[in-house]
Amino acid sequence: VTFFDEPMYQDGPISNAVNEVVGAGVPYFSSAANSNVISSLGRSIGSYEAASYRPIACPAGFGFLGTCHNFDAGGGSDVADSILLSGGRSTRLDLQWAQPRNGVTTDLDLYAVDVTANPDTIVAASVEDNFTSQKPFELLNLQNPTGAPREYAIVVNRVAGTASPRLKWVMLGGGGVTDAEWDASTNGDIVGPTIFGHNGAANAVSTAAVPFDDASSVERFSARGPVTLLFGPVGGSAPAAPLAAPQVLSKPDIAATDGGRTTFFTPSSGSVFRFFGTSAAAPHAAAVAALQLDAANGALTVDQLRAAQTSTASPVGSFGADAAGAGLINAAAAVGANPPQPPLTTITKRPKNKTTKRKATYRFTSNAPEATFKCKVDKRRYRPCDSTAKVKRLDFGKHKFSVKAVANGLTGPAAKDKFKRRR
Numbered sequence: 001v002t003f004f005d006e007p008m009y010q011d012g013p014i015s016n017a018v019n020e021v022v023g024a025g026v027p028y029f030s031s032a033a034n035s036n037v038i039s040s041l042g043r044s045i046g047s048y049e050a051a052s053y054r055p056i057a058c059p060a061g062f063g064f065l066g067t068c069h070n071f072d073a074g075g076g077s078d079v080a081d082s083i084l085l086s087g088g089r090s091t092r093l094d095l096q097w098a099q100p101r102n103g104v105t106t107d108l109d110l111y112a113v114d115v116t117a118n119p120d121t122i123v124a125a126s127v128e129d130n131f132t133s134q135k136p137f138e139l140l141n142l143q144n145p146t147g148a149p150r151e152y153a154i155v156v157n158r159v160a161g162t163a164s165p166r167l168k169w170v171m172l173g174g175g176g177v178t179d180a181e182w183d184a185s186t187n188g189d190i191v192g193p194t195i196f197g198h199n200g201a202a203n204a205v206s207t208a209a210v211p212f213d214d215a216s217s218v219e220r221f222s223a224r225g226p227v228t229l230l231f232g233p234v235g236g237s238a239p240a241a242p243l244a245a246p247q248v249l250s251k252p253d254i255a256a257t258d259g260g261r262t263t264f265f266t267p268s269s270g271s272v273f274r275f276f277g278t279s280a281a282a283p284h285a286a287a288v289a290a291l292q293l294d295a296a297n298g299a300l301t302v303d304q305l306r307a308a309q310t311s312t313a314s315p316v317g318s319f320g321a322d323a324a325g326a327g328l329i330n331a332a333a334a335v336g337a338n339p340p341q342p343p344l345t346t347i348t349k350r351p352k353n354k355t356t357k358r359k360a361t362y363r364f365t366s367n368a369p370e371a372t373f374k375c376k377v378d379k380r381r382y383r384p385c386d387s388t389a390k391v392k393r394l395d396f397g398k399h400k401f402s403v404k405a406v407a408n409g410l411t412g413p414a415a416k417d418k419f420k421r422r423r
Contacts, residue, residue, distance in 0.1 A: 001279070002033045005137045006197025008096040008168055010240055011233035014198040019233075022203040027302050029286040030204040031278035032252040033223040035194040036323075037174040044192040044224055045180045048081060049168035051188035053097070053108075058157060062111075062122060069156035069167070073187035080153035082115060082181040089176025090143035093154065095126070096196075097136045098166035100231040103239025104130050106161035110140045110169075116150040123152070131160070149178065166230070170194045175221060193224050193322070195251045200227035205289075205306060206252040209281040210328050212259035212274070216317035218324050219258065222278055225251035225322045252325040254309055255316055256281040256288075285309070288331045292338065297368035297407045299341035308337035342412035343368035343405035350401075350417050357421070360391045360401070364415060368407035375403045394421045 006012045011019070018028050037046040050069065058064035059079050072078040085091060095110045112124040126138040144150045156167065171177060171194070185191050200206050209219040227249040232240035258280040265273045292305055300308075312334050313327030349363035364373065364387060375385035378400055391401065399421065402414040 008196040010231035015201040034221040046194040049190040053164040084179040086176040087147040091174040092172040093140040095138040095169040100239040111155040113153040200251040207282040208252040208255040209258040256284040297343040343407040345405040345415040366405035371405040371407040
Protein backbone atom coordinates (compact mmCIF):
# COMPACT_ATOMS: atom_id res chain seq x y z
CA VAL A 1 0.00 0.00 0.00
CA THR A 2 1.15 3.55 -0.70
CA PHE A 3 0.04 6.44 1.52
CA PHE A 4 0.29 9.68 -0.43
CA ASP A 5 1.42 11.91 2.45
CA GLU A 6 4.24 9.66 3.69
CA PRO A 7 7.37 11.83 3.76
CA MET A 8 9.75 11.59 0.80
CA TYR A 9 12.79 13.01 2.57
CA GLN A 10 12.55 11.36 6.00
CA ASP A 11 11.18 8.24 7.68
CA GLY A 12 7.54 8.74 8.65
CA PRO A 13 5.45 6.87 11.24
CA ILE A 14 5.01 3.78 9.02
CA SER A 15 8.73 3.56 8.24
CA ASN A 16 9.39 3.91 11.97
CA ALA A 17 7.08 0.92 12.57
CA VAL A 18 8.96 -1.07 9.92
CA ASN A 19 12.25 -0.30 11.66
CA GLU A 20 10.77 -1.34 15.00
CA VAL A 21 9.57 -4.77 13.90
CA VAL A 22 12.73 -5.51 11.94
CA GLY A 23 14.73 -4.58 15.03
CA ALA A 24 12.70 -7.21 16.86
CA GLY A 25 13.81 -9.83 14.33
CA VAL A 26 10.80 -9.85 11.99
CA PRO A 27 11.49 -9.58 8.23
CA TYR A 28 9.25 -6.96 6.59
CA PHE A 29 8.37 -7.03 2.89
CA SER A 30 6.76 -4.14 1.03
CA SER A 31 5.66 -3.48 -2.52
CA ALA A 32 7.95 -1.03 -4.28
CA ALA A 33 4.75 0.70 -5.55
CA ASN A 34 3.26 0.94 -9.05
CA SER A 35 4.32 4.49 -9.84
CA ASN A 36 6.80 4.19 -12.71
CA VAL A 37 5.81 5.88 -15.98
CA ILE A 38 7.55 5.18 -19.28
CA SER A 39 7.34 7.83 -22.02
CA SER A 40 6.88 7.28 -25.74
CA LEU A 41 10.69 7.57 -25.99
CA GLY A 42 11.19 4.75 -23.48
CA ARG A 43 12.29 7.00 -20.60
CA SER A 44 11.17 6.65 -16.99
CA ILE A 45 9.37 9.92 -16.26
CA GLY A 46 7.40 9.01 -13.14
CA SER A 47 9.04 11.71 -11.05
CA TYR A 48 10.58 15.16 -11.32
CA GLU A 49 13.00 16.50 -8.71
CA ALA A 50 14.68 19.90 -8.66
CA ALA A 51 17.89 20.43 -6.69
CA SER A 52 16.25 23.57 -5.28
CA TYR A 53 13.26 25.83 -5.76
CA ARG A 54 14.35 28.40 -8.37
CA PRO A 55 12.08 31.48 -8.15
CA ILE A 56 10.97 33.35 -11.25
CA ALA A 57 7.94 35.50 -12.06
CA CYS A 58 4.68 33.61 -12.36
CA PRO A 59 2.68 33.67 -15.62
CA ALA A 60 0.38 36.68 -15.79
CA GLY A 61 -3.39 36.44 -15.74
CA PHE A 62 -3.81 33.63 -13.21
CA GLY A 63 -3.69 35.62 -9.99
CA PHE A 64 -0.68 33.78 -8.56
CA LEU A 65 0.88 35.19 -5.40
CA GLY A 66 4.62 35.18 -4.79
CA THR A 67 6.89 33.44 -7.29
CA CYS A 68 6.85 30.26 -9.38
CA HIS A 69 9.43 27.53 -9.89
CA ASN A 70 11.79 27.69 -12.86
CA PHE A 71 12.03 24.22 -14.41
CA ASP A 72 15.05 25.11 -16.50
CA ALA A 73 18.14 24.16 -14.47
CA GLY A 74 20.45 25.26 -17.26
CA GLY A 75 20.11 29.02 -16.80
CA GLY A 76 17.06 29.64 -18.97
CA SER A 77 13.49 30.31 -17.87
CA ASP A 78 10.58 27.86 -17.98
CA VAL A 79 7.65 28.43 -15.64
CA ALA A 80 5.94 25.08 -16.32
CA ASP A 81 6.63 21.42 -17.02
CA SER A 82 4.25 20.17 -19.70
CA ILE A 83 2.93 16.60 -19.63
CA LEU A 84 0.83 14.75 -22.20
CA LEU A 85 -2.15 12.87 -20.74
CA SER A 86 -4.11 10.33 -22.81
CA GLY A 87 -7.83 10.77 -23.36
CA GLY A 88 -10.08 9.49 -20.59
CA ARG A 89 -7.09 8.95 -18.26
CA SER A 90 -6.06 10.58 -14.99
CA THR A 91 -3.04 10.95 -12.77
CA ARG A 92 -2.07 12.36 -9.40
CA LEU A 93 1.01 14.47 -8.74
CA ASP A 94 2.35 14.05 -5.21
CA LEU A 95 4.51 17.12 -4.54
CA GLN A 96 6.80 17.34 -1.51
CA TRP A 97 9.81 19.42 -0.57
CA ALA A 98 12.85 19.10 1.66
CA GLN A 99 11.58 20.47 4.93
CA PRO A 100 10.89 18.16 7.89
CA ARG A 101 7.39 17.49 9.09
CA ASN A 102 6.54 19.98 11.88
CA GLY A 103 9.29 22.27 10.57
CA VAL A 104 7.60 23.64 7.44
CA THR A 105 8.46 27.27 6.65
CA THR A 106 7.52 27.27 2.96
CA ASP A 107 4.04 27.03 1.44
CA LEU A 108 3.99 25.65 -2.10
CA ASP A 109 0.92 25.11 -4.26
CA LEU A 110 0.52 23.04 -7.41
CA TYR A 111 -1.53 23.92 -10.51
CA ALA A 112 -2.38 22.45 -13.92
CA VAL A 113 -3.35 24.46 -17.01
CA ASP A 114 -5.00 22.85 -20.05
CA VAL A 115 -2.63 24.00 -22.80
CA THR A 116 -4.52 22.17 -25.55
CA ALA A 117 -7.99 23.66 -25.07
CA ASN A 118 -8.00 26.22 -22.23
CA PRO A 119 -4.53 27.82 -22.01
CA ASP A 120 -5.90 30.67 -19.90
CA THR A 121 -7.66 28.45 -17.37
CA ILE A 122 -6.44 26.50 -14.34
CA VAL A 123 -8.17 23.12 -14.53
CA ALA A 124 -6.74 21.49 -11.38
CA ALA A 125 -5.06 22.78 -8.23
CA SER A 126 -3.75 21.74 -4.81
CA VAL A 127 -3.59 24.66 -2.39
CA GLU A 128 -3.19 23.22 1.10
CA ASP A 129 -2.15 25.53 3.94
CA ASN A 130 1.21 23.90 4.69
CA PHE A 131 1.88 26.19 7.65
CA THR A 132 -1.21 24.80 9.37
CA SER A 133 -0.72 21.15 8.41
CA GLN A 134 3.06 21.30 8.97
CA LYS A 135 3.41 18.79 6.16
CA PRO A 136 5.43 19.68 3.05
CA PHE A 137 2.82 17.99 0.88
CA GLU A 138 0.44 18.80 -1.98
CA LEU A 139 -1.62 16.33 -4.04
CA LEU A 140 -2.91 17.38 -7.47
CA ASN A 141 -5.65 15.30 -9.10
CA LEU A 142 -5.65 15.72 -12.88
CA GLN A 143 -8.12 14.14 -15.31
CA ASN A 144 -8.45 14.37 -19.08
CA PRO A 145 -12.22 14.05 -19.64
CA THR A 146 -11.93 13.97 -23.44
CA GLY A 147 -11.25 11.14 -25.84
CA ALA A 148 -7.99 12.62 -27.17
CA PRO A 149 -4.57 13.36 -25.62
CA ARG A 150 -4.16 16.75 -24.00
CA GLU A 151 -1.14 18.74 -22.90
CA TYR A 152 -1.17 20.13 -19.39
CA ALA A 153 1.27 22.72 -18.01
CA ILE A 154 2.25 22.00 -14.38
CA VAL A 155 3.12 25.07 -12.29
CA VAL A 156 4.66 25.14 -8.79
CA ASN A 157 3.81 28.35 -6.94
CA ARG A 158 5.57 29.53 -3.76
CA VAL A 159 2.81 31.32 -1.93
CA ALA A 160 4.68 32.10 1.29
CA GLY A 161 8.12 31.71 2.78
CA THR A 162 11.54 32.62 1.45
CA ALA A 163 13.39 29.29 1.50
CA SER A 164 14.27 27.50 -1.73
CA PRO A 165 14.17 23.82 -0.74
CA ARG A 166 14.74 20.80 -2.91
CA LEU A 167 11.38 19.64 -4.29
CA LYS A 168 9.98 16.54 -5.94
CA TRP A 169 6.80 15.18 -7.37
CA VAL A 170 5.86 11.56 -8.08
CA MET A 171 3.12 10.57 -10.51
CA LEU A 172 0.69 8.19 -8.83
CA GLY A 173 -1.38 6.13 -11.24
CA GLY A 174 0.40 7.91 -14.07
CA GLY A 175 0.00 5.21 -16.71
CA GLY A 176 -1.96 7.63 -18.89
CA VAL A 177 0.97 10.07 -19.10
CA THR A 178 2.92 9.44 -22.29
CA ASP A 179 5.41 12.31 -22.37
CA ALA A 180 6.87 15.11 -20.28
CA GLU A 181 8.73 18.24 -21.30
CA TRP A 182 11.48 17.67 -18.74
CA ASP A 183 12.00 13.94 -19.25
CA ALA A 184 15.67 13.43 -18.37
CA SER A 185 18.00 14.24 -15.48
CA THR A 186 20.11 17.33 -16.15
CA ASN A 187 22.15 19.93 -14.25
CA GLY A 188 21.36 18.44 -10.83
CA ASP A 189 17.65 17.90 -11.47
CA ILE A 190 16.58 14.24 -11.36
CA VAL A 191 13.84 12.50 -13.34
CA GLY A 192 12.71 8.91 -12.72
CA PRO A 193 12.95 7.58 -9.11
CA THR A 194 9.46 7.09 -7.66
CA ILE A 195 9.86 4.90 -4.54
CA PHE A 196 9.19 6.78 -1.29
CA GLY A 197 7.76 6.30 2.19
CA HIS A 198 7.72 2.87 3.80
CA ASN A 199 7.85 1.30 0.32
CA GLY A 200 11.50 2.35 0.37
CA ALA A 201 12.31 2.18 4.10
CA ALA A 202 15.90 1.15 4.81
CA ASN A 203 14.85 -1.99 6.70
CA ALA A 204 11.99 -3.02 4.40
CA VAL A 205 12.58 -5.50 1.59
CA SER A 206 11.23 -3.32 -1.21
CA THR A 207 9.93 -5.65 -3.93
CA ALA A 208 9.74 -4.92 -7.65
CA ALA A 209 7.47 -6.83 -10.03
CA VAL A 210 8.50 -9.14 -12.88
CA PRO A 211 5.80 -10.63 -15.17
CA PHE A 212 5.02 -14.28 -14.46
CA ASP A 213 5.61 -15.13 -18.13
CA ASP A 214 8.75 -13.07 -18.82
CA ALA A 215 11.68 -13.31 -16.40
CA SER A 216 13.75 -10.94 -18.53
CA SER A 217 11.70 -7.79 -17.95
CA VAL A 218 10.46 -5.61 -15.10
CA GLU A 219 6.85 -4.45 -15.20
CA ARG A 220 6.55 -1.00 -16.78
CA PHE A 221 4.73 0.34 -13.72
CA SER A 222 7.13 -1.12 -11.14
CA ALA A 223 8.55 1.82 -9.17
CA ARG A 224 12.18 2.82 -9.59
CA GLY A 225 14.77 3.86 -7.02
CA PRO A 226 16.88 5.03 -5.35
CA VAL A 227 15.51 6.78 -2.24
CA THR A 228 17.24 9.80 -0.71
CA LEU A 229 16.64 10.86 2.91
CA LEU A 230 17.73 14.26 4.21
CA PHE A 231 16.29 14.37 7.73
CA GLY A 232 15.98 12.18 10.79
CA PRO A 233 12.72 10.28 11.36
CA VAL A 234 9.43 11.93 12.28
CA GLY A 235 8.91 11.75 16.03
CA GLY A 236 6.80 13.81 18.39
CA SER A 237 5.93 17.40 17.58
CA ALA A 238 9.44 18.75 17.07
CA PRO A 239 10.98 18.83 13.58
CA ALA A 240 13.77 16.33 12.97
CA ALA A 241 17.29 17.61 12.42
CA PRO A 242 18.98 17.36 9.02
CA LEU A 243 21.23 14.36 8.49
CA ALA A 244 24.95 15.04 8.41
CA ALA A 245 24.92 13.83 4.80
CA PRO A 246 22.15 12.60 2.50
CA GLN A 247 21.32 8.92 3.00
CA VAL A 248 20.91 7.29 -0.40
CA LEU A 249 19.15 3.91 -0.24
CA SER A 250 19.49 1.48 -3.13
CA LYS A 251 15.89 0.47 -3.77
CA PRO A 252 14.15 -1.80 -4.68
CA ASP A 253 15.92 -4.66 -2.89
CA ILE A 254 14.61 -7.64 -4.84
CA ALA A 255 12.17 -8.54 -7.60
CA ALA A 256 9.48 -11.23 -7.57
CA THR A 257 6.84 -12.34 -10.03
CA ASP A 258 3.36 -10.91 -10.28
CA GLY A 259 0.39 -12.15 -12.29
CA GLY A 260 -0.44 -15.02 -9.96
CA ARG A 261 -3.73 -16.74 -10.69
CA THR A 262 -6.69 -15.73 -8.52
CA THR A 263 -10.46 -16.09 -8.54
CA PHE A 264 -11.41 -12.45 -8.20
CA PHE A 265 -9.58 -10.08 -10.59
CA THR A 266 -10.74 -9.14 -14.07
CA PRO A 267 -9.67 -11.84 -16.54
CA SER A 268 -6.44 -10.82 -18.27
CA SER A 269 -6.23 -13.71 -20.72
CA GLY A 270 -9.33 -15.62 -21.73
CA SER A 271 -11.00 -16.80 -18.55
CA VAL A 272 -7.85 -16.66 -16.38
CA PHE A 273 -7.94 -14.24 -13.45
CA ARG A 274 -4.52 -12.82 -12.50
CA PHE A 275 -3.26 -10.38 -9.85
CA PHE A 276 -0.67 -7.92 -11.17
CA GLY A 277 1.35 -5.26 -9.37
CA THR A 278 4.19 -4.93 -6.90
CA SER A 279 1.65 -5.67 -4.16
CA ALA A 280 1.32 -9.10 -5.78
CA ALA A 281 5.11 -9.54 -6.01
CA ALA A 282 5.86 -8.66 -2.37
CA PRO A 283 3.91 -11.59 -0.84
CA HIS A 284 5.72 -13.96 -3.21
CA ALA A 285 9.06 -12.77 -1.80
CA ALA A 286 7.67 -13.02 1.74
CA ALA A 287 6.54 -16.59 1.03
CA VAL A 288 10.11 -17.48 0.03
CA ALA A 289 11.24 -15.99 3.35
CA ALA A 290 8.80 -18.30 5.14
CA LEU A 291 10.32 -21.28 3.33
CA GLN A 292 13.80 -20.11 4.30
CA LEU A 293 12.83 -19.85 7.96
CA ASP A 294 11.17 -23.23 7.87
CA ALA A 295 14.18 -24.93 6.27
CA ALA A 296 16.55 -23.33 8.75
CA ASN A 297 14.39 -24.29 11.73
CA GLY A 298 13.63 -20.63 12.31
CA ALA A 299 17.25 -19.88 13.14
CA LEU A 300 17.82 -17.11 10.57
CA THR A 301 18.37 -13.46 11.39
CA VAL A 302 16.77 -10.81 9.19
CA ASP A 303 20.19 -9.97 7.73
CA GLN A 304 20.91 -13.62 6.91
CA LEU A 305 17.52 -14.01 5.26
CA ARG A 306 17.91 -10.90 3.12
CA ALA A 307 21.48 -11.79 2.17
CA ALA A 308 20.39 -15.25 1.06
CA GLN A 309 17.70 -13.76 -1.19
CA THR A 310 19.83 -11.03 -2.72
CA SER A 311 23.00 -13.10 -3.20
CA THR A 312 21.16 -15.85 -5.08
CA ALA A 313 18.81 -13.68 -7.17
CA SER A 314 18.92 -13.95 -10.97
CA PRO A 315 19.57 -10.97 -13.29
CA VAL A 316 16.46 -9.56 -14.98
CA GLY A 317 17.49 -8.96 -18.57
CA SER A 318 19.42 -5.71 -18.85
CA PHE A 319 17.53 -3.99 -16.00
CA GLY A 320 19.69 -2.45 -13.30
CA ALA A 321 19.37 -2.20 -9.54
CA ASP A 322 17.15 0.89 -9.75
CA ALA A 323 14.44 -1.27 -11.36
CA ALA A 324 15.07 -4.87 -10.23
CA GLY A 325 17.19 -4.55 -7.11
CA ALA A 326 19.46 -7.57 -6.73
CA GLY A 327 17.39 -9.42 -9.33
CA LEU A 328 14.56 -11.96 -9.54
CA ILE A 329 14.24 -14.00 -6.38
CA ASN A 330 15.25 -17.68 -6.73
CA ALA A 331 13.28 -19.64 -4.16
CA ALA A 332 15.27 -22.87 -4.29
CA ALA A 333 18.62 -21.09 -4.15
CA ALA A 334 17.54 -18.77 -1.33
CA VAL A 335 16.25 -21.68 0.74
CA GLY A 336 19.48 -23.62 0.15
CA ALA A 337 21.79 -20.70 0.93
CA ASN A 338 21.61 -21.25 4.68
CA PRO A 339 21.99 -24.83 5.95
CA PRO A 340 19.41 -25.97 8.51
CA GLN A 341 20.36 -25.19 12.07
CA PRO A 342 19.66 -27.46 15.03
CA PRO A 343 16.44 -26.34 16.69
CA LEU A 344 16.61 -24.55 20.03
CA THR A 345 14.42 -25.29 23.03
CA THR A 346 13.20 -22.86 25.67
CA ILE A 347 11.67 -24.04 28.95
CA THR A 348 8.65 -21.84 29.69
CA LYS A 349 7.38 -23.45 32.90
CA ARG A 350 9.36 -25.25 35.62
CA PRO A 351 8.84 -26.33 39.25
CA LYS A 352 10.18 -24.38 42.19
CA ASN A 353 13.80 -24.93 43.06
CA LYS A 354 12.62 -26.75 46.19
CA THR A 355 9.38 -28.69 46.32
CA THR A 356 7.66 -31.22 48.56
CA LYS A 357 5.57 -32.70 45.71
CA ARG A 358 6.21 -36.10 44.15
CA LYS A 359 5.65 -34.75 40.65
CA ALA A 360 6.84 -31.78 38.61
CA THR A 361 5.47 -30.18 35.42
CA TYR A 362 7.56 -28.68 32.62
CA ARG A 363 6.45 -26.79 29.54
CA PHE A 364 8.72 -25.83 26.68
CA THR A 365 8.76 -24.57 23.13
CA SER A 366 11.13 -24.48 20.17
CA ASN A 367 12.09 -21.92 17.54
CA ALA A 368 11.22 -24.61 14.97
CA PRO A 369 7.38 -24.58 14.90
CA GLU A 370 7.02 -28.24 13.87
CA ALA A 371 9.65 -29.65 16.22
CA THR A 372 9.12 -32.76 18.32
CA PHE A 373 10.77 -33.24 21.72
CA LYS A 374 12.78 -35.75 23.71
CA CYS A 375 12.92 -35.53 27.52
CA LYS A 376 14.81 -37.25 30.29
CA VAL A 377 15.01 -37.06 34.08
CA ASP A 378 18.25 -37.65 35.97
CA LYS A 379 20.21 -40.53 34.37
CA ARG A 380 17.29 -42.06 32.51
CA ARG A 381 17.30 -42.27 28.73
CA TYR A 382 15.76 -39.62 26.47
CA ARG A 383 12.21 -40.52 25.52
CA PRO A 384 9.66 -38.80 23.23
CA CYS A 385 7.58 -36.20 25.04
CA ASP A 386 5.00 -33.52 24.27
CA SER A 387 5.45 -29.80 24.84
CA THR A 388 4.23 -30.44 28.38
CA ALA A 389 6.04 -33.09 30.42
CA LYS A 390 5.02 -34.34 33.85
CA VAL A 391 7.69 -35.99 35.95
CA LYS A 392 6.15 -38.39 38.50
CA ARG A 393 7.17 -40.59 41.44
CA LEU A 394 10.07 -38.41 42.47
CA ASP A 395 12.35 -39.59 45.25
CA PHE A 396 13.66 -37.19 47.87
CA GLY A 397 16.79 -35.33 46.85
CA LYS A 398 18.16 -33.49 43.82
CA HIS A 399 16.84 -34.01 40.26
CA LYS A 400 17.82 -32.91 36.76
CA PHE A 401 15.50 -32.40 33.78
CA SER A 402 16.64 -32.15 30.15
CA VAL A 403 14.70 -31.63 26.91
CA LYS A 404 15.83 -31.49 23.27
CA ALA A 405 13.96 -30.43 20.13
CA VAL A 406 14.14 -32.42 16.90
CA ALA A 407 13.33 -30.89 13.48
CA ASN A 408 14.32 -31.68 9.89
CA GLY A 409 16.44 -34.58 11.10
CA LEU A 410 18.50 -32.38 13.43
CA THR A 411 18.57 -32.58 17.22
CA GLY A 412 19.24 -29.36 19.05
CA PRO A 413 21.13 -28.75 22.28
CA ALA A 414 19.42 -29.67 25.53
CA ALA A 415 17.61 -27.15 27.66
CA LYS A 416 18.25 -28.12 31.29
CA ASP A 417 16.83 -27.44 34.72
CA LYS A 418 17.33 -28.81 38.20
CA PHE A 419 15.32 -28.85 41.41
CA LYS A 420 15.18 -30.63 44.78
CA ARG A 421 12.39 -32.58 46.42
CA ARG A 422 12.58 -31.99 50.16
CA ARG A 423 10.80 -33.62 53.05
